[in-house]
Every structure is written in structure tokens, then in C-alpha cells.
Amino acid sequence: QQPVQSPQAVILREGEDAVINCSSSKALYSVHWYRQKHGEAPVFLMILLKGGEQKGHEKISASFNEKKQQSSLYLTASQLSYSGTYFCGTEGPENYGQNFVFGPGTRLSVLP
Amino acid sequence: EAGVAQSPRYKIIEKRQSVAFWCNPISGHATLYWYQQILGQGPKLLIQFQNNGVVDDSQLPKDRFSAERLKGVDSTLKIQPAKLEDSAVYLCASSSGVAGGPNEQFFGPGTRLTVL
Numbered sequence: 001q002q003p004v005q006s007p008q009a010v011i012l013r014e015g016e017d018a019v020i021n022c023s024s025s026k027a028l029y030s031v032h033w034y035r036q037k038h039g040e041a042p043v044f045l046m047i048l049l050k051g052g053e054q055k056g057h058e059k060i061s062a063s064f065n066e067k068k069q070q071s072s073l074y075l076t077a078s079q080l081s082y083s084g085t086y087f088c089g090t091e092g093p094e095n096y097g098q099n100f101v102f103g104p105g106t107r108l109s110v111l112p
Numbered sequence: 113e114a115g116v117a118q119s120p121r122y123k124i125i126e127k128r129q130s131v132a133f134w135c136n137p138i139s140g141h142a143t144l145y146w147y148q149q150i151l152g153q154g155p156k157l158l159i160q161f162q163n164n165g166v167v168d169d170s171q172l173p174k175d176r177f178s179a180e181r182l183k184g185v186d187s188t189l190k191i192q193p194a195k196l197e198d199s200a201v202y203l204c205a206s207s208s209g210v211a212g213g214p215n216e217q218f219f220g221p222g223t224r225l226t227v228l
Contacts, residue, residue: 002154040221
């Protein structure tokens with residue numbers, strides 16, 4: 001079952017922050033985050049494992065609440081290069097590679 | 113390290129024709145995925161291979177789509193016959209497939225299919 005992402009789209013000015021949410025109705029083992037720029041393939045950002053782990057990647061970080069089957073992606077001090085569509089991907093419930101499914105995406109536009 | 117290779121990059125066909133896409137994953141990657149991405153949507157998993165075995169093909173329209181990964185390396189996805197609604201980008205991805213390990217996926221450039 002496809003996870004739900006919110007918001008569907010967001011527009012920011014450079015330097016502003018954003019949060020993208022991903023939620024699932026099923027138990028999860030891990031959550032992936034990918035970014036896809038227009039006309040390009042998705043690029044991996046990070047994986048979060050069940051256990052409530054929080055990870056960071058430059059000014060992009062994420063958290064995973066296993067009990068709520070929810071993950072959030074945090075973009076701080078956004079840059080023009082952050083523009084694109086962000087997809088979460090979920091798998092589980094017991095291990096990697098099980099029932100992998102992408103969400104519908106959140107379109108992020110960063111303006112100068 | 114070479115990335116995931118796909119060919120062709122673009123293909124235009126008439127409905128009811130056949131088409132085949134090829135994917136060569138990153139060397140040593142055991143897991144290979146084929147996705148269909150319709151404009152404005154997230155990638156939809158069509159089939160997942162672990163080496164040369166199928167792990168998940170629950171969303172593959174088996175009456176017209178087929179895929180194989182005979183030697184556990186490269187893979188071919190075929191559509192026969194194509195319909196208008198098959199117009200999409202077909203993405204191939206691979207991951208290490210290490211048991212118990214995180215499996216980030218590396219994507220190829222995709223094949224943009226237009227069915228007229």
C-alpha cells in the first residue's frame with residue numbers, strides 16, 4: 001500500500017526551512033528518501049531504520065517514528081539546488097527488500 | 113564505479129507494437145528493480161529480482177509485460193502489445209542486496225516510451 005506524503009507541493013525562498021512528511025498504514029522496517037530533479041532519475045538521500053533513528057545529510061535530515069509509521073524529512077536553510085520532487089519509499093515489515101513502494105512525491109521549489 | 117546503464121533512452125512506437133528495454137546494473141549488485149513512472153507520479157514497482165529469481169512481480173501486468181534476468185546480471189523488460197497508457201519512463205535500479213543490510217537503490221537514466 002502506497003505511503004501518503006504531505007504536502008503535495010511547497011514553494012520556498014532561499015534560506016527558508018521545509019518539512020516533508022511520509023506516513024504509512026502498515027508496519028515498516030525502513031523508510032528511504034530520494035530526490036528527483038526534472039528529467040532525471042531519482043537520487044538516494046538516506047535510509048532510516050525502525051528504532052526511531054534520525055539521520056542527517058548536509059542540511060537535510062530525517063526522522064522515523066516507528067510506532068506511528070511516519071517519517072519526516074527536514075530541509076534547513078534551503079538552497080536553489082534543493083528544488084525537485086522528494087519521494088519517500090517504504091519497505092517491511094520485517095526486513096529490507098520487502099514490499100518496497102514509493103509515495104506520490106512532494107514537489108519542492110526554491111526561489112531566489 | 114560505473115552506474116546503472118539503460119537502453120534505449122527514448123522509444124516511440126505505435127500501439128499494439130512490441131518494445132524491449134535493457135538494463136545493466138552496478139557490478140556486484142544482486143537486486144534489480146524495474147519501475148514505471150508516469151508523468152507527475154511516483155515510480156511504481158513492476159518487478160524486483162534477487163539475483164535471477166523474482167522477489168515481487170505483484171504489479172506487473174503479466175498479460176502484456178514480461179521481464180527476465182537470466183544470468184543474474186543484466187535484465188530485459190518487454191511489452192507486447194503496447195497500449196497508449198504504457199507511455200511512461202521506465203526506470204531500472206539496483207542495490208547491493210546484502211542480507212540484513214540497508215539497500216539504497218541506484219537508478220539508471222531511464223527509457224522514455226511514447227505509444228502513439
